[in-house]
Amino acid sequence: MSDRTLLLAGNWKMNHDHLEAISSVQKLAWALEDAKLDETKCDVVVIPPFTDIRSVQTLIQGDKLWLTYGAQDVSQHEPGAHTGEIAASFLSRLGCTYVVVGHSERRANNNETNDVVAAKVKAALAQDITPILCIGESLEQRQEKTHVDFTLTQLEESLAGLDSAALEGLVIAYEPVWAIGTGETATAEDAAEMAAAIRAHLEEKHGLALASSTRIIYGGSVKTGNVAQILASDDVDGALVGGASLNGPDFAALCKAAVAK
Numbered sequence: 209m210s211d212r213t214l215l216l217a218g219n220w221k222m223n224h225d226h227l228e229a230i231s232s233v234q235k236l237a238w239a240l241e242d243a244k245l246d247e248t249k250c251d252v253v254v255i256p257p258f259t260d261i262r263s264v265q266t267l268i269q270g271d272k273l274w275l276t277y278g279a280q281d282v283s284q285h286e287p288g289a290h291t292g293e294i295a296a297s298f299l300s301r302l303g304c305t306y307v308v309v310g311h312s313e314r315r316a317n318n319n320e321t322n323d324v325v326a327a328k329v330k331a332a333l334a335q336d337i338t339p340i341l342c343i344g345e346s347l348e349q350r351q352e353k354t355h356v357d358f359t360l361t362q363l364e365e366s367l368a369g370l371d372s373a374a375l376e377g378l379v380i381a382y383e384p385v386w387a388i389g390t391g392e393t394a395t396a397e398d399a400a401e402m403a404a405a406i407r408a409h410l411e412e413k414h415g416l417a418l419a420s421s422t423r424i425i426y427g428g429s430v431k432t433g434n435v436a437q438i439l440a441s442d443d444v445d446g447a448l449v450g451g452a453s454l455n456g457p458d459f460a461a462l463c464k465a466a467v468a469k
């Protein structure tokens with residue numbers, strides 16, 4: 209059993225406007241309370257669209273809810289002439305604890321290269337926001353059995369230029385692209401294999417302390433019915449959940465199943 213705190217993060221993607229977000233967060237909070245989840249056993253995070261964050265902040269802080277929240281992306285730039293971008297300092301002012309960086313849907317849709325991802329990780333850390341760095345292989349790479357090498361290279365290049373001390377608290381989300389939104393879930397063995405490889409890589413490149421403290425979570429069609437087996441390995445510290453996080457009570461049930469693993 210590791211001493212890392214379980215992390216269950218719900219990435220809403222482009223779902224729930226700011227009014228729907230208020231309702232969804234409220235229902236999640238009530239359901240977590242009803243589930244009597246031990247708050248010391250896990251961190252439950254909601255990651256809404258940018259337009260919802262202020263409403264989510266007001267609700268969570270106003271009602272002192274046991275939830276934290278974050279953003280789905282961040283600019284690598286400082287504030288300035290960057291149309292459509294969101295600076296890390298803005299997210300910090302909104303009380304964001306986490307930010308997803310390098311999600312495969314953004315890497316693909318925005319041709320987001322590893323060096324841009326590394327700059328985003330750096331921008332988040334500079335504002336004391338915890339990056340949830342997403343990495344993971346394609347179906348072809350898994351079929352060709354190059355998935356581990358690819359994912360570790362993606363990890364190292366997405367952390368380029370950052371020294372080990374700066375990475376304290378980093379969260380890494382292993383998300384095999386072929387499992388995202390498909391209903392296809394990696395097996396517990398797949399998740400454990402990659403988490404162990406990532407942790408060994410961190411130890412080799414950044415030392416045992418960082419390797420031991422870094423939370424490595426899994427994402428890709430996680431549901432209440434499969435979360436316990438995916439988390440069976442001590443190297444897997446939680447989940448980045450998409451579709452199954454959109455309904456508050458369902459996500460609370462998933463969190464309860466994760467804690468009970």
Ligand SMILES: O=C[C@H](O)COP(=O)(O)O
Nearest residue numbers: 219388389428429450451
């Ligand atoms: O960020 C979440 C991941 O992309 C997984 O999404 P999913 O649970 O809908 O497969």
